[in-house]
Amino acid sequence: MKRCLMLDVDGVIVNGRPEDGRSWATDIERDLGVAPDRLQAVFFAPHWADIVTGRKNLLDVLEACLPALSPTVTAQAFIDYWFERDSCVDEALLAECDELRRRGLRIFLATNQEHMRARHLMDRLALGKHVDGMVYSAQVAAQKPQRAFFDAAAMSSGSSPEDIVLVDDTKANVEAALEAGWQAIHWSKGSSLLDILENRQVGQASSRHGG
Structure with missing residues (x-):
């Protein structure tokens, strides 16, 4: 058995974040210029269910979505920011x-x-x-x-x-x-x-x- x-x-x-346990996205608008409500509407709501079940690729979806969220942030930079902060x-x-x-x-x-x-x-x-x-x-x-x-x-x-x-x-x-x-x-x-x-x-x- x-x-x-x-x-x-x-x-x-x-x-959450190592420094205080808050959400990784707490300061994302200040740090990356990405508004949380826009991130939810443009990225998470339409795509996350497919990404988290393997039907879509995270990097590909971010590359398609980010120009509408923050044109200066690359998909890899966004992922690095996310993963480094969601790590307590x-x-x-x-x-x-x-x-x-x-x-x-x-x-x-x-x-x-x-x-x-x-x-x-x-x-x-x-x-x-x-x-x-x-x-x-x-x-x-x-x-x-x-x-x-x-x-x-x-x-x-x-x-x-x-x-x-x-x-x-x-x-x-x-x-x-x-x-x-x-x-x-x-x-x-x-x-x-x-x-x-x-x-x-x-x-x-x-x-x-x-x-």
Whole structure:
């Protein structure tokens, strides 16, 4: 039996800007000349669902959209700004991940991401050092809370649904995980992952079954 933990990223492991935890786009109009409401209308609203499920390429879409938002900002400069600022990592939570893996629990990231940021999270922010793998929406062509995401994640992990625990800060994702037969925990910032899982005997169960 292969028990495993699936961790959401944004709102759980990564929480906004390193300096204050606020949204990466808080000062985007001051810094890049991009108005947040225009960014939502021109980029996120019409394109993000396709980007985050792998149907469109982030760089290509930004190159098409940015002239209407800020003609002096390149797509790569925009991405660099975004990724560098959306990078406040909860180091205490990662330390708890390391401890749980030492106890034999397998841990995966389960997250709505496009390809470029998925690589950035695993490599540049080094989340890959603390987990056994990542399942992300652009990779599996479905996003949480769609059932197809959870089915793909279970298959990727090699675990049965009943042996998977999702930790996520979005209630709709928690509810969808439960409907898919997983266990699920609604995350609150500042919580202890070890305390939550020990109360549910997840860590102990994984040790008894050899991870």
